[in-house]
Amino acid sequence: DVKVTQSSRYLVKRTGEKVFLECVQDMDHENMFWYRQDPGLGLRLIYFSYDVKMKEKGDIPEGYSVSREKKERFSLILESASTNQTSMYLCASTYVDRGLYGYTFGSGTRLTVV
Amino acid sequence: KQEVTQIPAALSVPEGENLVLNCSFTDSAIYNLQWFRQDPGKGLTSLLLIQSSQREQTSGRLNASLDKSSGRSTLYIAASQPGDSATYLCAVRPAAAGNKLTFGGGTRVLVKP
Secondary structure, eight states, X not given: OOOEEESOXXXXXXXXXXXXEEEEESSOOSEEEEEEEETTTEEEEEEEESSTTOXXXXXXXXXXXXXXXXXXXXXXXXXXXXXXXXXXXXXXXXXXXXXXXXXXXXXXXXXXXX | OOOEEOSOSEEEEETTOOEEEEEEESOOOEEEXXXXXXXXXXXXXXXXXXXXXXXXXXXXXXXXXXXTTTTEXXXXXXXXOGGXXXXXXXXXXXXXXXXXXXXXXXXXXXXXX
């Protein structure tokens, strides 16, 4: 089974801190994604990557950046954490194809910014 | 722009009853549709993936149908159990948007013992 591993289940950070959320997948997927999930707003795409060193903005990239130096690892960076970034963060990956494969999600990171 | 709707937003049934969860989407140009389950505070677990050329997929007590022309998918869960209590999300992979999923808002299910 494909595994997508998020390094932390729970994080508490202070306002203004630089925060790194790590995601690793073990199935050589080209595509990786970062979502955030908030009550009433559903899942919203922050950033995604089609390949190493490639990244594209999703629907809500403001306040975030990403890094993909290796194919299996996709990091989400909060340059200066703010309380409105308190949320559940979900990483996902999939193959580049015409829909033969689905998405695989990690178990999520619940980030609280105080 | 593709929109995905799940109605109802919440559903409560007694144990043993069959569950019927609905998902509708506005643009039939999709590669596939995926059903997920999410337990409180957890990530998404994939339940079923239906390719655009398929009509249904089955896994154990779960059966998902797809009517692409009418923009509908239905997830059936037979003989529901309290352990089926969770939020169920459907997502479509639009043919025009590459690999980016469009999610519905989810249906929160409670199965009462």
